[in-house]
Amino acid sequence: MIPAGPAPADGIFRAEHMLRFFCTRLPSIMLIRRIPSSRRVFSALRPVRRKARDVIRAVRRSGAIPAFWRVVDARLIGPDGEPARGRMPEMMPPPRLLAWWKLALDARGIPWMTDGHSANARLFVPALYERMARTELYAVTEESRHGPPLPLPLKHNLHWTLAVLLLFLLWQGFVSGWWLLPDSAGRGFAALQNRAELWRNMGALDVARVIRNHEYWRCITALTLHADAQHFFGNLLFGGLLLGLAARRMGLGLALLLAVLAGTLGNAANALYRPPSHVSLGFSTAVFSLAGIIGADSALREGLTHGGWRKVLLPPGAALALLAMLGTGGERTDYAAHIFGLAAGTGLGLIAGYILRERGVPRPALQILPGLIALLLPLLAWLAAFRI
Known part of the structure; x- marks a missing residue:
């Protein structure tokens, strides 16, 4: 005996059973009657599986990817x-x-x-x-x-490289007193401009102060000082050329950061090697580190890819030839700093070349962070020198 109930509920109960029948049993019965062979079944379901795979891929995309x-x-x-x-x-x-x-x-x-x-x-x-x-x-x-491997694509960032060199020129002019700041710049800046001896005393690589007084910031500040205009413009010419070549290969921000780090390591090694009376300054350590960076990166990313030991050994050999021609002559040349800078640049270039070979060159937007770090390191070093 079935208990009596309201008519609308009974109608909903029957509609639910009919819906289940049409959604479950009827499609399978029609499929069996209309498709006699299993080959046709799988051929009919293959487009469905492809569409389902595409739907899964579309669903898996993160919210950062636009829908279109x-x-x-x-x-x-x-x-x-x-x-x-x-x-x-x-x-x-x-x-x-x-x-x-x-x-x-x-x-x-x-x-x-x-x-x-x-x-x-x-x-x-x-x-x-x-x-x-x-x-x-x-x-x-x-x-x-x-075909053979494609040549390494180059970055078009020469204008940003020239902007960095211009900033370096403005800094050297401020330190050497080539141009004077207006009185509105403040008394502090006015007292520091045209005081080359003060800057050298506070930032040159004085081995005795680095080792005994633990003034390690001098390994960075020494890169930003030069003895005279000839010294500066020589480093600006060759350093700008090598910085432009490195920036076209791996991006300006990364190349600038590697140059500053390798130059700092080269000065640190030079301070450990030289006697306590030794004093040096100049960006030439970072210049030869750029030569080592380019040589190591070329050997790793192009020489190994194209094959042949000749193409692997040629870029480092060119860096050594550049060191022999420009980094060992002259009475005032600090050849040890150049050698250490080249060695540090080669080591960092191998590390950077391996990473870039596996993951590719960072996009221009990602070059901003290493570029800012490269510019902030000398600034922080000078703040430490003046105890600000």
Whole structure:
């Protein structure tokens, strides 16, 4: 005996059973009657599985990726304008090839973003640039497969390098008194300008003060001082040339930071090597460290990639030749500082070259942080020298 109940509830109960029947049993019965073989079943379900895979990929993207951006690392466009199916696996390429892809997109002015890590990473571009990006990446991939490795793309940052050199020139003019600041700049700055002896006494690499008084900031401040105009403009000429070459290879911010760090390490090693009476100053330690950075980076990222010991040993040999021609002559030349600077630059260049070889050159936006650190290190060192 069924208990009596209100009619609307009974109707809802029957509608629920009918809905379950149409959603579960009826589709399977129709599928069995209409598709007689298992091969047709799998062929019919293959597009569904592909669509489900694409949906999963779309859902997995983080909130930082705009919704209208498309993934371009799964299927590339061939030279005929059609999708190059079967030529590229549906996964991200190795880190080296991915770095080439990013540089190729940067060269064409195509914005891109990556999401995820390692094998789960994806490369996205705006929908309007999708076909252009796929065509460009296909060309880079095919050339890296069938031809010799592509030359290292260079950064177009010469204007920023000149701005850094101009800033260095303004600093040297302030220290040496080439131009005077207005009275509105303050009494403190007015007292420090045109006081070259004061600056040298406070910031030169005095080995006795570094070792005995633990004035380690002198390893950095000595890089920003020069004996005279000839000394300064010689370092500015060769240092600006080497800084520009390094900045085009690895970015200005990273190149400047490596130069400051290698120059500081070179001065520290020179202070340990020299007697207590030794005093030196100048940016030449960082200049030869730039030569070591470029030589080590070229040997690691281009020599090993192209193959052959000749291409591996040629860049460091060129750096040593530059040291022999410019870093060992003259009575006032501190050859030990140049040698230590070249050695420190070579070591940091090997580390940086290995990282850049695996992960690629940082984007221009990421070059700001190392550039600011490179400019803040001398400033903090001078603040420590004057106990401000």
